[in-house]
Amino acid sequence: MQPDAPPTSTSTANGADPIPAPPSPSIVATAPGQLRVIKRNGTVVTYDDDKIQVALTKAFLAVEGGTAAASSRIRELVAMLTEQVSGTFRRRLPSGGTIHIEEIQDQVELALMRSGEHKVARDYVLYREERARIRAANAAEDTTEAAVDAGFHVVAPDGSRLPLDVARIRTLVMEACEGLTDVDPERIIDEALANMYDGIAAEDVATSLLITARTLVEEEPNYTYVTARLLLDQLRTEALTFLGVDVATRGGVALATQTEMTEIYGQALAAFIDRGVELELLAPELKRFDVKRLGQALKPERDLQFTYLGLQTLYDRYFIHSNDTRFELPQVFFMRVAMGLAIQEDDPEARATEFYDLLSSFDYMSSTPTLFNAGTMRSQLSSCFLTTVSDDLDGIYSAIRDNAL
Numbered sequence: 001m002q003p004d005a006p007p008t009s010t011s012t013a014n015g016a017d018p019i020p021a022p023p024s025p026s027i028v029a030t031a032p033g034q035l036r037v038i039k040r041n042g043t044v045v046t047y048d049d050d051k052i053q054v055a056l057t058k059a060f061l062a063v064e065g066g067t068a069a070a071s072s073r074i075r076e077l078v079a080m081l082t083e084q085v086s087g088t089f090r091r092r093l094p095s096g097g098t099i100h101i102e103e104i105q106d107q108v109e110l111a112l113m114r115s116g117e118h119k120v121a122r123d124y125v126l127y128r129e130e131r132a133r134i135r136a137a138n139a140a141e142d143t144t145e146a147a148v149d150a151g152f153h154v155v156a157p158d159g160s161r162l163p164l165d166v167a168r169i170r171t172l173v174m175e176a177c178e179g180l181t182d183v184d185p186e187r188i189i190d191e192a193l194a195n196m197y198d199g200i201a202a203e204d205v206a207t208s209l210l211i212t213a214r215t216l217v218e219e220e221p222n223y224t225y226v227t228a229r230l231l232l233d234q235l236r237t238e239a240l241t242f243l244g245v246d247v248a249t250r251g252g253v254a255l256a257t258q259t260e261m262t263e264i265y266g267q268a269l270a271a272f273i274d275r276g277v278e279l280e281l282l283a284p285e286l287k288r289f290d291v292k293r294l295g296q297a298l299k300p301e302r303d304l305q306f307t308y309l310g311l312q313t314l315y316d317r318y319f320i321h322s323n324d325t326r327f328e329l330p331q332v333f334f335m336r337v338a339m340g341l342a343i344q345e346d347d348p349e350a351r352a353t354e355f356y357d358l359l360s361s362f363d364y365m366s367s368t369p370t371l372f373n374a375g376t377m378r379s380q381l382s383s384c385f386l387t388t389v390s391d392d393l394d395g396i397y398s399a400i401r402d403n404a405l
Contacts, residue, residue: 034046034047034096035047035089035090035093035096035097035099036096036097036098036099037098037099037100037101037104038098038099038100038101039101040101040135044098047086047089047099049082049086052082052085052086052104052108053078053079053082055105055108056078056081056082056108056112057069057074057078059108059112059120059123059124059127060074060077060078060117060120062120062123062127063119063120063123077115077117080115081108081111081112081115084111084114085104085107085108085111088107089104089107105128108124109121109124109125109128112124136186152164152196152197152198152200153198153199154200154201154202154205154251155199155200155201155202156202156250156251156252156253157202157203157251157252157253158251158252160251160252161199162250162251164196164200164205165250166193168255169189169192169193169205169209170185170189171257172209172230172233172257173185173188173189173192173209173226173230175229175257175258175259176213176225176226176229176230176233177226179304180222180225180226181222182220182222183216183220183222183223183226187216188209188212188213188216188226191212192208192209192212195208195212196208202251202253203234206230206233206234206237209230210227210230210231210234213226213227213230214227214308217308224307224308224309225304225306225307225308227308228306228307228308228310228311228312229258229303229304231308231311231312231315232258232303232306232311232330233257233258235311235315235319235326235329235330236254236256236261236329237253237254237255237256238325238326238327239268239272239326239327239328239329240254240256240264240268241253241254242275242322242325242327243268243271243272243275243327244271245264245267245268245271246267247260247264258300258303258304261300261303262300265295265298265300265329265331265332266292266295266296266298267295268329268332269291269294269295269298269331269332269335270291270292270295272320272327272328272329272332272336273286273287273289273291273336274287275327276320276327279322280377281320281322281376281377282320282336282375282376282377283340283343283375283376283377283379285343286336286339286340286343286375288348289339289348289349289352290349293349294335294339294349294352294353294356297335297353297356298331298332298335298356299331299360300331302330302331302360302361303329303330303331305362306330311330314330314333318333318371318372319333320333320336320376330360331360333371334356334359334360335352335356335360336374336375337355337359337366337370337371337374337375338351338352338353338354338355338356338359338374339352339374339375340370340373340374340375340376340379340381341355341366341370341374341381342355343375343379367382367383368383369381369382369383370382370383387399387402387403
């Protein structure tokens with residue numbers, strides 16, 4: 001791109017003194033002492049009172065109808081409000097400076113409210129919100145189209161190359177943000193897609209989403225729940241693929257959204273117990289339970305209670321795994337612990353359901369040995385025990401010897 005050319009002169013037809021050409025708009029916009037406006041696309045233009053006057057006029061016409069254009073009252077009111085808005089910025093930036101377009105619109109709203117034009121102000125606010133929604137939708141569509149147009153492919157675990165499934169990414173992120181305030185799914189999608197490339201591994205797609213959401217936790221605490229739900233999707237894929245649960249697959253891996261887990265969780269519990277006993281990781285006694293009844297007692301929505309740190313800790317330390325593949329889902333984990341605690345009960349299914357409700361609601365949490373071992377081949381359930389030691393050297397050292405043995 002060539003730099004702006006300096007202003008030139010033109011001569012009159014009769015050879016009179018040259019008439020200076022008007023200065024370049026970019027030079028005017030950046031001249032000292034000028035008010036400048038940053039548009040939404042990042043370009044900088046000169047502040048223009050007329051554009052504020054046009055916007056205000058349209059706002060009044062939208063409320064009062066086209067006949068208001070001929071009203072001297074409206075013209076005078078628009079001129080007064082325009083001067084108020086412009087005067088605010090001139091007082092704030094007497095030596096010139098830069099204003100974002102959103103700041104100008106904020107001042108237009110404020111001027112309308114202060115003048116008592118509440119209906120016009122309300123419609124103007126609604127108009128801005130609608131325009132913002134349309135811009136966000138268009139931006140999301142542009143991002144999606146860019147990824148599709150670029151022909152990005154994902155390398156699946158089975159080695160196949162598949163088109164990047166942007167629609168599923170959008171569904172996943174939207175679901176992860178559902179019910180949470182002050183989180184922006186479009187921002188996560190846009191930033192994550194910006195870090196992807198043709199030939200990216202399937203697990204790296206999930207990691208990109210996870211890292212993008214995790215970096216936003218410092219800005220808004222609710223992103224910790226978004227991040228946990230994105231981690232949960234990775235766990236679902238890992239566990240359901242290993243267990244061979246009958247769900248949709250792509251590239252050799254199982255895929256299920258949190259909504260779909262309402263129908264799948266019971267199957268996952270049954271498959272988990274069968275596979276765990278087969279691998280000699282779970283106690284065979286668990287197969288004596290009415291697993292179908294316990295599967296119906298699972299509450300998939302309680303997966304959404306986890307923060308990122310809580311779920312990551314369970315993933316790293318507590319979930320049952322085989323060759324570093326986790327195949328225990330959060331609600332299955334709580335039910336496995338509950339079943340291990342209820343093995344010796346008279347009505348084990350009823351007691352297991354009661355224990356599960358306490359654990360999965362976070363109203364009560366067992367100690368680490370119980371969470372590790374309940375329902376497994378080595379069901380150590382206590383982290384400490386009581387002993388009696390007599391108050392003399394012989395008793396003390398005898399107790400140490402007994403405990404060591």
